[in-house]
Amino acid sequence: MTEVISPATPEQLREAISWALGSKNPLEIIGSGSKKTYGHSVAADHVLDLSKLSGIMFYEPEELVISVRAGTSLAEIHALLSDKNQQFHFEPGNFPGLLADGVTDHAGTIGGLVASNLSGPRRIKVGAARDHLLGFEAISGRAEDFKSGGRVMKNVTGFDLSKLMAGSFGTLGVMHTITMKVMPRDEKTRTVLIACDDIESAGHAMTCAMGSENEVSAAAWIAREQVGMLGVDIATGIGAGIVGLRVEGPAPSVAWRCEALRKLLADIGTSEELHSTNSHAFWRSVADVAPFAGGAGILWRVSAAPASGGAIASKLAAETGGKVMMDWAGAQIWLQLAGRDAMADKVRDIARLHNAQAVLVRAPEDIRNQMSVFHAEDAALARINARIRENFDPAGILNPGRIGHRLTKRGDA
Known part of the structure; x- marks a missing residue:
């Protein structure tokens, strides 16, 4: 006892x-x-x-x-x-x-x-x-x-x-x-939403946004089938996967930077804006990883260089059949797998190929005890x-x- x-x-x-x-x-x-x-x-x-x-x-x-x-x-x-x-x-x-x-x-x-x-x-x-x-x-x-x-x-x-x-x-x-x-x-918070279903294009969009002069404070990508789980109607109404880009600060500066981001990424897809209340709700859900919350399924977190996030997430989704979500401009990738197969060798091989690290966040105890949960x-x-x-x-x-x-x-x- x-x-x-x-x-x-x-x-x-x-x-x-x-x-x-x-x-x-x-x-x-x-x-x-x-x-x-x-x-x-x-x-x-x-x-x-x-x-x-x-x-x-x-x-x-x-x-x-x-x-x-x-x-x-x-x-x-x-x-x-x-x-x-x-x-x-x-x-x-x-x-x-x-x-x-x-x-x-x-x-x-x-x-x-x-x-x-x-x-x-x-x-x-x-x-x-x-x-x-x-x-x-x-x-x-x-x-x-x-x-x-x-x-x-x-x-x-x-x-x-x-x-x-x-x-x-x-x-x-x-x-x-x-x-x-x-x-x-911050005085004002807004989020630019860009319609984008392609994972690698989403990674490229986030890299461009972070490299711009617009002082983006958060960048994430959520797949079409997970957007509804964020609980933000405007995001769901886009009807596609979305890249979310947050800007914060004085109101005039925030408005100018949002417009600049929409112009910069116009070739990626159509765009919308979330103002303060919806923006806070959106990023609260991203922080909570709301699409993958709960105790069901196996969950991995892969940490990578932001510029390679899109390529890694795309490969993980294609080779495991799992669902992916990107945060930290692609530097943090969440991978949810159904069933009891953690696919540890496959996930870690993909991560290793890109000098990334994979951590098993959620799995039944017997599975966690069979492998190294943290990156070796x-x-x-x-x-x-x-x-x-x-x-x-x-x-x-x-x-x-x-x-x-x-x-x-x-x-x-």
């Missing part, structure tokens, strides 16, 4: 990890548990539940900074920021909604968001979650306190621990306090990561197996 440990303070968290280290009991670390099925199953009989480590430490809207406990819900943070017309600029979607049915909006915790380094459509312009992490406080697998950063973004020499912790899936340390940069919402590291990088893990968590008690098998050390076995 799994035993749950629920610390309510950083001191109790340190004591829990110290106990696990001394007794050699591995820990599965969760916030709300909304992403338990992302990655490999954790080999642990004890769960370290951070949901009681919650609350706002401080929020200074004028300074564009917020500090919270790691177990604070994203719904609470979203409501607080919205009240001041602010946001996380990296625009995280409702990722847990890709893993299960019936998930509420803004599910999960800030700790899980940062530990997974999740980002939405604006990532192509402002960076990922890790680029907005100002600082953190954590307990390592040695049961030692460590921290990095503070209230402001600084250019400093030395090892940037914030970048290291974001995306580490709790395998290096357990964060209990997180400080993030926030940003005001080359030998040199694997050695570096193993040394980092051994420095932070030498006994391997934090989320063992979550992102891959630990390398066997000399003398083991």
Whole structure:
């Protein structure tokens, strides 16, 4: 039977990890548990539940900074920021909604968001979650306190621990306090929709738009059969696959740039515009990957150079028979497969051909346990990561197996 440990303070968290280290009991670390099925199953009989480590430490809207406990819900943070017309600029979607049915909006915790380094459509312009992490406080697998950063973004020499912790899936340390940069919402938002059924043409259109002077803050392509799932009637009414291009800023500038984009891409297809309300709804659905939400089907995410996104997505669709969607101007490709065949070799061969990386986001547990969920590291990088893990968590008690098998050390076995 799994035993749950629920610390309510950083001191109790340190004591829990110290106990696990001394007794050699591995820990599965969760916030709300909304992403338990992302990655490999954790080999642990004890769960370290951070949901009681919650609350706002401080929020200074004028300074564009917020500090919270790691177990604070994203719904609470979203409501607080919205009240001041602010946001996380990296625009995280409702990722847990890709893993299960019936998930509420803004599910999960800030700790899980940062530990997974999740980002939405604006990532192509402002960076990922890790680029907005100002600082953190954590307990390592040695049961030692460590921290990095503070209230402001600084250019400093030395090892940037914030970048290291974001995306580490709790395998290096357990964060209990997180400080993030926030940003005001833009005065005006519009989205240009271009009718386009051809995947490679869509990729070319997004590349042209991003290379123009029009400061596009998001670019995505949705296939004809998935457009209706976005919940935006104007988009559905186009009756084709669509390239969506978002521009934000002062109203006169936004209007001028939208017109320029429509002229630039007139040869691709007919165009429409979404104004603020519909534009926000459109990109919320793109961030949530609404066409592929829920627990059904196998879901891959392929990360690539934006300029090659169209070619990769086209090849994936043709050779797997799956459904594809592109975000980040083609740098992020979603592939949904029906049935239980993950087609891992085929998907990864196509990705490898274009120097891309493929991650298995959603699949039944038995399928996830048969293969590497995350992109395989080359030998040199694997050695570096193993040394980092051994420095932070030498006994391997934090989320063992979550992102891959630990390398066997000399003398083991």
